[in-house]
Amino acid sequence: MKSKKIINDVDNIVFDTVEGFVKAYKHKVIKLPNSNVIVRKNLEAGKVGVVIGNGSGHEPACIGFVGKNMLSANAYGGIFAAPGPDTLYDAIEAVDSGCGVCVLISNHAGDVINSKMAIDMAKDDDINCKGVILYDDIASSPKGQEEERRGTAGTLFSYKIVGAYAEEGHSLDKVVKMAEKVRDNTRTLAVATISGTSPITGYKMFEIEDDEIEIGMGVHGEAAAHTMKICTAKDIAEVMCEKLIEDKPYLEGDEITVLVNGCGQTTYMELLIFYNEVEKILNDKGIKVYKPAIGSFITTQEMGGIALAFCKLDDEMKKMWEKETDAPAFKI
Amino acid sequence: MKSKKIINDVDNIVFDTVEGFVKAYKHKVIKLPNSNVIVRKNLEAGKVGVVIGNGSGHEPACIGFVGKNMLSANAYGGIFAAPGPDTLYDAIEAVDSGCGVCVLISNHAGDVINSKMAIDMAKDDDINCKGVILYDDIASSPKGQEEERRGTAGTLFSYKIVGAYAEEGHSLDKVVKMAEKVRDNTRTLAVATISGTSPITGYKMFEIEDDEIEIGMGVHGEAAAHTMKICTAKDIAEVMCEKLIEDKPYLEGDEITVLVNGCGQTTYMELLIFYNEVEKILNDKGIKVYKPAIGSFITTQEMGGIALAFCKLDDEMKKMWEKETDAPAFKI
Incomplete structure (x- = not known):
């Protein structure tokens, strides 16, 4: 039996999802006009931006976590597919107010490669940008090889804690340290x-x-x-x-x-x-x-x-x- | 194929669910010691209480809607079964601070009968208590027979709007009028x-x-x-x-x-x-x-x-x- 999902054209699932999201929460978020990025409204200058890219199909993650004291922006890809480096770059650029941007990266091959490329692109444009790779799934690699582990649901702790910490006005280096601490815990x-x-x-x-x-x-x-x-x-x-x-x-x-x-x-x-x-x-x-x-x-x-x-x-x-x-x- | 629900003993489903809820949200709610009622913490005197009873199995409804600017208390029954009049009475009594209590009643036979009995019990004990029957499901009875309709998901509007209105300190009569207005709209x-x-x-x-x-x-x-x-x-x-x-x-x-x-x-x-x-x-x-x-x-x-x-x-x-x-x- 095929699924009975309430959707329209399969090719437009992500587009339709995000269009609905932006309409429903127009008082809270915007979508960048020419890029698959959700940015929170009322970003304040003088604060480090916190960004993550992720594949769609995991909703409400991560579009639903964009807001004050959480993510500054979310770059989304296709269903279960990481967004490309250009999209991630757009997210970084959109939230940088001169204080830098921390990119949280859920440890999956596509996310890591694309995020690193986007960070390099941002640095080339003189944006102070650093990435933190998040890995938390103990089933995917044994103890002692933590860095090989996948990023899974526990990354949510980082979105919330790091986002609220950046909101307090700490420097990029301190925000990165907090992200590493949350991940390690x-x-x-x-x-x-x-x-x-x-x-x-x-x-x-x-x-x-x-x-x-x-x-x-x-x-x-x-x-x-x-x-x-x-x-x-x-x-x-x-x-x-x-x-x-x-x-x-x-x-x-x-x-x-x-x-x-x-x-x-x-x-x-x-x-x-x-x-x-x-x-x-x-x-x-x-x-x-x-x-x-x-x-x-x-x-x-x-x-x-x-x-x-x-x-x-x-x-x-x-x-x-x-x-x-x-x-x-x-x-x- | 039988369901693969993550539960313990079938006989204790509701007990276990509520125990987990009260532990998770101990900073927000309490359960009455001897009754199946969730009451919000920090109830303020001088305000009309807003209560609903409902069958379990619809979670997060309605235990998850107990809080400031929403429900004062929720009396819960067994799976898909209305709570008895005694339980509803306990909810009413727990939230009455002398200003009276508005009981929202989702239009199902058991809920209506038991709520009416509980309201009578409360009146006998000199609690100023009034009920408002909520019906919203247009599929269950034709236009012109609105009062025959079932209470379904649209009752959520009443929980939120009436709860916040009571929080402003309006009289019971005004709270009841607001509940009727939300229902009629x-x-x-x-x-x-x-x-x-x-x-x-x-x-x-x-x-x-x-x-x-x-x-x-x-x-x-x-x-x-x-x-x-x-x-x-x-x-x-x-x-x-x-x-x-x-x-x-x-x-x-x-x-x-x-x-x-x-x-x-x-x-x-x-x-x-x-x-x-x-x-x-x-x-x-x-x-x-x-x-x-x-x-x-x-x-x-x-x-x-x-x-x-x-x-x-x-x-x-x-x-x-x-x-x-x-x-x-x-x-x-």
């Missing part, structure tokens, strides 16, 4: 229960047995590390928490924030049931949770599943995490 | 593409052909008015807008707000594509849209589909609609 692991369908072909993106869940699935349906039989939320939470804590010792006495990210069709009910188990496990280990984010923020179409991410916080990061943003799709 | 129509699964049985809630969509589905999978072949977002938007405009003349020069509510597994991408078409159609008719709400606010588990609701606004209602709320699951 973040770990993510995802499980998938049901495949999403490609908006282009209408067919399932991967196969999964009726009684199995996949652990370590990437945000485009990249192969999972292993499978397990479907079990309770409690059992899934235990497996995932253990792996995350093992990888990066979140220790007794630590304060962390938690992201329970729905991948698409997983209900808010399930996200809450799952979060309940996660908090119990963490509390049993003496780890305190500070204002978790629960929702379907970074999706893979109507995939079923949950990404669980942890980020260790200090007092400054806590303040940045909880600062209100008018970005249309983020609230804690 | 609201119309909703829903389409379903894919059945959700019952969290209790794990099986589909209704059958639907692979190439069809149902128009006029209720929030529990109640029988639709008719079916149509799957078509473009534009075509669906045209059919729905026409029916809504016909029913309640939203006229040239009017300003309305729009809700595009995802029923569960419909992606944010689709909601935006659909909204884009809706705004085009309305603009062509000279109807202006003010700050639409786009998201999966009131769901039927992982059902595929969209509810489209309109609410005609005056200046006062606009102010109430856009007032910021800290309710965990509402943002425009």
Whole structure:
């Protein structure tokens, strides 16, 4: 069975999506006239810009995170395809007010190559521009090889914390350091229960047995590390928490924030049931949770599943995490 | 195939969901110790309380709408089952500070009976309490018999506008009048593409052909008015807008707000594509849209589909609609 998505022409999916977004949030954002870039309204001079490029199809990520105290701009590509260097350059140029721009880069080959090219183009034009590669998915490469890991749902912590930090008027070097700190304090692991369908072909993106869940699935349906039989939320939470804590010792006495990210069709009910188990496990280990984010923020179409991410916080990061943003799709 | 929901014991779904919710948002809400009621923290004296009861399984509705400038409390029942009169009474009592309580009632048999009993109990205890029955679903009863219609997604307008209005300190009579005005200005129509699964049985809630969509589905999978072949977002938007405009003349020069509510597994991408078409159609008719709400606010588990609701606004209602709320699951 092909998917029954409510769309128009397959070739115009991204165009139509963004046109709808810009109409709905015209009081908050604009689209650059000749480039696939969403820029927040009322950018203030004297502040470092924070930009990310990403493939479309993961909505609300990342267009929905453009706003005060979050992203200054988002350059978007085609469905599951990174935007080109020209588009990223346009985003950088649009938000530079002379203080420089920090480009957050989710670690996927296309994103990294194109972002680096865009940063070089910006430097050639005397824009002070630096990139920070974000990697958080512990399933995609073993401990000790963190830099090989994919960027997945935990990158959301960086969008929020780094965006709010830049808003405070810190220098580009300090903003880059904050981005590195958030990244280094973040770990993510995802499980998938049901495949999403490609908006282009209408067919399932991967196969999964009726009684199995996949652990370590990437945000485009990249192969999972292993499978397990479907079990309770409690059992899934235990497996995932253990792996995350093992990888990066979140220790007794630590304060962390938690992201329970729905991948698409997983209900808010399930996200809450799952979060309940996660908090119990963490509390049993003496780890305190500070204002978790629960929702379907970074999706893979109507995939079923949950990404669980942890980020260790200090007092400054806590303040940045909880600062209100008018970005249309983020609230804690 | 049974659903692969991430839950624990079926008998504890609602308990687990709410426990997770209260943990996640402990800085915003409490649960009454001995009753299934979520109450907002920091209720202010001197203000009318605004309460609704509803069945669970539609999350984030309505627990996620408890907050400043929105609901004072939510009494929740079992899955798709209205809370009993005792629970509703507890909600009313918890939020009454002597100024009275307005109970919003979504028009379903169980909700109406139980709410009326709870209001009578409150009056017996000298609480000034009044109910307003909300009906908005144009598919469930013809024009002229508005009071027979079901309460569906458009009730969201009342939660936000009435909640913010009560926060301003108006009398109970004025709050009730505002609730009636919002209801009378609201119309909703829903389409379903894919059945959700019952969290209790794990099986589909209704059958639907692979190439069809149902128009006029209720929030529990109640029988639709008719079916149509799957078509473009534009075509669906045209059919729905026409029916809504016909029913309640939203006229040239009017300003309305729009809700595009995802029923569960419909992606944010689709909601935006659909909204884009809706705004085009309305603009062509000279109807202006003010700050639409786009998201999966009131769901039927992982059902595929969209509810489209309109609410005609005056200046006062606009102010109430856009007032910021800290309710965990509402943002425009």
